[in-house]
Amino acid sequence: MDEIVRQAVARAIMTMRDNLGDRLTIDDLARAAMFSKFHFTRVFLRATGLSPGRFLSALRLAEAKRLLVTTGISVADISHQVGYNSVGTFSARFSGSVGFSPTGYRQLRGMSPRIAERTGQPESEVAVRGHVWRPPGGDTGPVFVGLFPAKIAEGTPARYAIVPGAGQYTLTDVPLGSWYVIAHAYGAIPQDDRGPRPLTGLAGPVTVHRGVAASLVDVRLRPRHGFDPPVLLALPDLRQAQVRRPVAV
DNA sequence: TCCCTTCTGTGGTATACAAT
DNA sequence: ATTGTATACCACAGAAGGGA
Numbered sequence: 001m002d003e004i005v006r007q008a009v010a011r012a013i014m015t016m017r018d019n020l021g022d023r024l025t026i027d028d029l030a031r032a033a034m035f036s037k038f039h040f041t042r043v044f045l046r047a048t049g050l051s052p053g054r055f056l057s058a059l060r061l062a063e064a065k066r067l068l069v070t071t072g073i074s075v076a077d078i079s080h081q082v083g084y085n086s087v088g089t090f091s092a093r094f095s096g097s098v099g100f101s102p103t104g105y106r107q108l109r110g111m112s113p114r115i116a117e118r119t120g121q122p123e124s125e126v127a128v129r130g131h132v133w134r135p136p137g138g139d140t141g142p143v144f145v146g147l148f149p150a151k152i153a154e155g156t157p158a159r160y161a162i163v164p165g166a167g168q169y170t171l172t173d174v175p176l177g178s179w180y181v182i183a184h185a186y187g188a189i190p191q192d193d194r195g196p197r198p199l200t201g202l203a204g205p206v207t208v209h210r211g212v213a214a215s216l217v218d219v220r221l222r223p224r225h226g227f228d229p230p231v232l233l234a235l236p237d238l239r240q241a242q243v244r245r246p247v248a249v
Numbered sequence: 250t251c252c253c254t255t256c257t258g259t260g261g262t263a264t265a266c267a268a269t
Numbered sequence: 270a271t272t273g274t275a276t277a278c279c280a281c282a283g284a285a286g287g288g289a
Contacts, residue, residue, distance in 0.1 A: 054263095
């Protein structure tokens with residue numbers, strides 16, 4: 001990636017983080033990056049995998065998740081703090097991305113006992129399998145591996161699995177379509193007083209056709225960096241040594 | 250009282266395509 | 270490489286209604 005583009009995108013993301021509660025438009029962000037809004041949208045998409053609007057929305061919802069779990073602020077106030085003027089819109093967007101309503105998420109303290117998978121699709125009998133590689137210079141705890149339509153872990157995964165650590169994963173009966181493989185885990189050993197280091201991995205898209213037995217997709221775990229959109233979907237607590245798979249694959 | 254869901258009109262955004 | 274146009278789509282605000 002071009003260094004100028006990289007800096008522009010980093011600046012835009014910093015602007016988003018610093019102004020979550022304000023009304024930010026593509027024009028504002030493009031101006032800060034000194035690109036036309038058209039060019040800005042394209043380079044941003046290339047760098048992060050998400051359009052600026054979706055990335056900003058993801059940051060807002062991630063901050064809302066944090067506030068719900070760590071504070072007692074009302075849902076209405078949180079909605080306002082993270083930039084929504086309408087609690088209805090906030091609640092709908094939060095539920096759609098996280099998998100639980102704001103109060104439901106707060107009651108669960110941010111840890112999901114279950115994850116819904118996409119239903120109602122014709123059975124493809126296609127498996128997606130592969131290897132989750134350990135991050136460079138470290139091991140990992142339990143790994144969430146899910147199939148999503150976009151480069152962000154939000155909404156309903158087409159299929160998912162939680163494997164005990166780096167190694168093989170298999171997802172069976174994957175619905176027809178094009179899916180990104182997103183992995184999420186924590187480093188096995190806490191790096192500092194902030195706790196275990198979050199790890200991420202992205203591969204694909206893998207296109208599942210009828211009549212193909214299996215697709216092989218490997219995923220490499222690495223430390224999260226600033227260009228990675230947050231994980232919005234509520235997951236089981238991957239920091240625990242034992243994670244039971246809530247739904248059989 | 251607080252929150253969630255659902256609905257509708259509106260405006261911004263995403264993106265294919267064209268131009269420079 | 271960068272900017273602009275056209276247009277379909279989606280996220281938004283705001284309101285109504287209902288549940289706890």
